[in-house]
Amino acid sequence: MLRVRPLHSTSRPDSWDTLLTALGMVITENDAGWRVFDAGSGRLALHTVPEGAAEDGTTALAVEVGDLAEFARRTNLAADEDGAAPAELVTADHGEACRITAPDGFTFLADKASHFAQCADADPALAVAGVWFTEDPAAASRTLQHIGARPRPVPDQDDTADFSTKNGGVLLVRPASGPARSGLGFEYDGALEPLRQRLASAGLRVSLTEEAFGRTLHVANPDAGGPGAGHVPATLWIAGRHHG
Template sequence: MLRVRPIHHTPHVEEWARLLTTLGLIELPASGGHGEFAAAGGKIRLLDSGMPWTELGFEIRDLDKFADWTRSDGTPVTITGDGSSRAGRITGPDGLSFLAEPVTPGDPSAGTEPGLIVLALWNTPDVSGASATLRNIGARPDTTSDAGTWEQFRAKNGGLVAAHAGSEPGAALSFEYAGAAQKLLDILHSRGIDATLVDEAHGRTVLVPDPDGTLLRISERLHGHTGHAE
């Protein structure tokens, strides 16, 4: 199994928790001193931090099998921790590092807002290298920009992750919405969220003010890109 589960570090954990549940995510039972929230596809972990930043993260089922498969595809995996804290650490060609953590299989998405999918962004000066790493950990091709500056993947057990051209390696949290952006905007307004809708080259995006003082992006399903079959 593979599920997208980015980790967002923030000094505003409670405010983020309220925002995520208002967006339609479900707060899961507390575990390990952190909050986790499930969307219709993918999950988000919140951690208290002095400054806001996001890191990539994934959930898997069997760590040893995952490590063997990933290594055989050409991407090194370092096993960290022991006992219930074991995880696999992967480092991309650009130096960005992230964890794949084993969990008990299950679908936590019941009752979430339909069509709202976690989209973790891997900003990188090496899109092809990041894309190869995502393929090697088991992510499946989804959409690709004609210019080669964006390659998006889906995880079998929920969530999306995209390698996106950027000057420095880093990660960001966003969402994709499978329905019409205007419909989502109306839903969010009815829940008291001061969201706005903007037209962009690839489609429409709903912008939501977040507790860290920036804008959370919820993109309509990508248009004008190349799709990949199952």
């Protein structure tokens, strides 16, 4: 199995709870300092950190798998054609995991899923999108294929790449200068106007943009405006789903 489940660190978990609930996500784990929300496709984990901590407002790309050892074996077998062995079983702060290291130096974790079924009460149109910004999008795309992500058609023939996963969520590769890093967004496979109204009714600032490639909602980021939050985007995006 393979499911997208980014890890977002925040000092404002209750504000995120309001946003994610308005998006149609459902909380499925709620332990001290740790919450997991299911979308119709994919999950998002929230980790509570002190305000002003270095990781406050940042997202780490992460996925869930069924069997860590088997996932590592298959990933390295697929990558062997490139002469690489990017998957390594490790002991992380939260327990056993598999670390994937890409040619651009970017790393992310695969964790064993604590529960396998997606919550049926979550909005089925919403998908969690994990984003990989990199100066080497071709190598990033190969790495995602090695872990079992499936290439998805994109509207433009450029350096962007989109991937679906077997058990939910999408992975996006986007060219960017500087060190490789993670980002977070959402996709919505339905009418955006009712979703916009739902977000506004929850007291969230939200706007809609229309561009050549489609329509996108922009909602105020709960982490923006805090101390030391210069790295935090002012808004989060929810893109209308394209069918290629």
